[in-house]
Amino acid sequence: MGRSEDKIRRLRAGTPLIHEESLEELLKDTLNKGAFIPSTNVSEAVRTSDVLFVCVGTPSRDDGSIDLSQVEAASKAIGLALKGSDQYKVVVVKSTVVPGTTDDVVVPTLERFSGKKVGVEFGVCMNPEFLREGRAVRDFLFPKETGIIIGELDRRSGDVLFQVYEGFDAEILRTNIRVAEMIKYARNAYLAKDVSFANEIANICQGLGVDYLAVKRGLEMDRRIGRGRFLDAGAGFGGSCFPKDVRALVAKAKEIGVEPKMLKATLEVNDIQPYRLVALAREALGDLKGKRVAVLGLAFKPGTDDMREAPSIAVVDSLLKEGADVVAYDPEALARAKEIFEDRIAYGGSCKEALDQADACVIVTEWPEFSDPQVYRAMNGKVVVDGRRVLDPAALGSDFTYVGIGLRKGFRR
Ligand code: UGA
Numbered sequence: 001m002g003r004s005e006d007k008i009r010r011l012r013a014g015t016p017l018i019h020e021e022s023l024e025e026l027l028k029d030t031l032n033k034g035a036f037i038p039s040t041n042v043s044e045a046v047r048t049s050d051v052l053f054v055c056v057g058t059p060s061r062d063d064g065s066i067d068l069s070q071v072e073a074a075s076k077a078i079g080l081a082l083k084g085s086d087q088y089k090v091v092v093v094k095s096t097v098v099p100g101t102t103d104d105v106v107v108p109t110l111e112r113f114s115g116k117k118v119g120v121e122f123g124v125c126m127n128p129e130f131l132r133e134g135r136a137v138r139d140f141l142f143p144k145e146t147g148i149i150i151g152e153l154d155r156r157s158g159d160v161l162f163q164v165y166e167g168f169d170a171e172i173l174r175t176n177i178r179v180a181e182m183i184k185y186a187r188n189a190y191l192a193k194d195v196s197f198a199n200e201i202a203n204i205c206q207g208l209g210v211d212y213l214a215v216k217r218g219l220e221m222d223r224r225i226g227r228g229r230f231l232d233a234g235a236g237f238g239g240s241c242f243p244k245d246v247r248a249l250v251a252k253a254k255e256i257g258v259e260p261k262m263l264k265a266t267l268e269v270n271d272i273q274p275y276r277l278v279a280l281a282r283e284a285l286g287d288l289k290g291k292r293v294a295v296l297g298l299a300f301k302p303g304t305d306d307m308r309e310a311p312s313i314a315v316v317d318s319l320l321k322e323g324a325d326v327v328a329y330d331p332e333a334l335a336r337a338k339e340i341f342e343d344r345i346a347y348g349g350s351c352k353e354a355l356d357q358a359d360a361c362v363i364v365t366e367w368p369e370f371s372d373p374q375v376y377r378a379m380n381g382k383v384v385v386d387g388r389r390v391l392d393p394a395a396l397g398s399d400f401t402y403v404g405i406g407l408r409k410g411f412r413r
Helices: 003-012 023-033 042-047 069-083 101-114 136-141 155-164 177-208 212-221 242-255 261-285 311-321 334-344 351-355 373-378
Strands: 051-054 089-093 122-126 148-152 172-175 292-296 325-329 360-363 383-386 401-404
Touching: 023 136, 042 069, 051 069, 051 155, 069 089, 069 101, 089 101, 089 155, 101 122, 101 177, 122 155, 122 177, 148 155, 148 177, 155 172, 172 177, 177 212, 177 242, 177 261, 242 261, 261 311, 261 360, 261 383, 261 401, 292 311, 292 351, 311 325, 311 334, 325 334, 325 351, 351 373
Parallel strands: 051 089, 089 122, 148 172, 292 325, 292 360, 360 383, 383 401
Antiparallel strands: 122 148
16 A cells, blocks of 8 residues: 555544644544545546645755655646546645746646646636644634735636635735745744744853843833744754745745845754754763763654654754763654654653653753653753753752753853
8 A cells, every 4th residue: 555545544534644733633523524535536636626725745855945846746637637627626736835836837737737728727826824733723723813825826716715715714815826925935934033033042141141031021022023923942943844944945045146144044043053952961961971861852843743853853863972871752752753763762651751860851842741840850860951941940949950041151050
């Protein structure tokens, strides 16, 4: 059985392929109602639908530029299936694609393989996706925070997609396809830039002995900056979106002769941030060689089991390089972690188990259970590097050396 067939079989059985809040209930509910029909049969799916969303991956190539092979393959498959249809349908690009891709790659491929004329026999839209992992179902059902962008080839295509979103309580912006494609990159680059900004300011705060959390409160008080921004310092941004999308925008900018200095700096700050946590552990412990270090949190953020480009990978690799014995724990991502680190590290079945006999621990992902000061009692040594500022050092007890990211230079021994 191929990978796609296996995925479809699991979906049909009501098993989500990823960990995501309320996804299992939603999947089972829509399957029971017959509102969701997982299938590998493209022509059947195209024949029985009015709107066709292309939601395939657009990974990075080695040089950071976007790999469009899945978008091309999907466009070809839809094009071939459209050939036998005489009904007007709208193809919607949901995948994140650099500006120009829908016009220059998707539309010609659809036309070529369907033998039909865009704007006459079928329509096209670009509809960027703004869901956050860990809360994707909520974000989809309540898109008020991000709004909905409809990039339309023409009025007729946009009207069809507008109808799909009619019941949602959110602002809908109708624009052209290239603008819609660019909005997606501009948003992710903007948010990623905020994270790198927060990390850089937190690193400076740390060196100065100034508490970044207090500084952050002051930043958010200014309405021009505001609350809810991406100003939490930590191990850096990971996941399948920010790193890939900023890299793709850098590559595109260079291609057209624009030097993307801010975007490059965003990535540079992010690349070194995981090593800051290791440096803090080293500084507190002296030498990491032979020390048992627990890494708490492996997913790139809480609420998901996704480890794509997770900062935890750089943290673990660096700890191993320094000769530490690593024991890792994550409430959801252990299975994925085992595929990545194999037997190079040990795994804790619980937070407490990972901390048992550890000389130090490094909190990489802010899962709520890591805020309980009691679990750290199981440790042998008392060095806690809080890479996400989830712990209250006062609650931890005075026998601990607490090193919070962006907190201060000196350590309590
Ligand atoms: C991001 C965007 O927020 C979504 O709007 C977008 O749809 C998605 O990318 C995408 O392009 O598909 P996501 O990657 O799921 O969503 O996660 P975020 O919550 O945005 O966090 C991204 C990374 O930044 C995580 O590693 C997180 O830990 C880090 N981050 C975020 C910080 O370090 N500090 C912050 O203040 C916020």
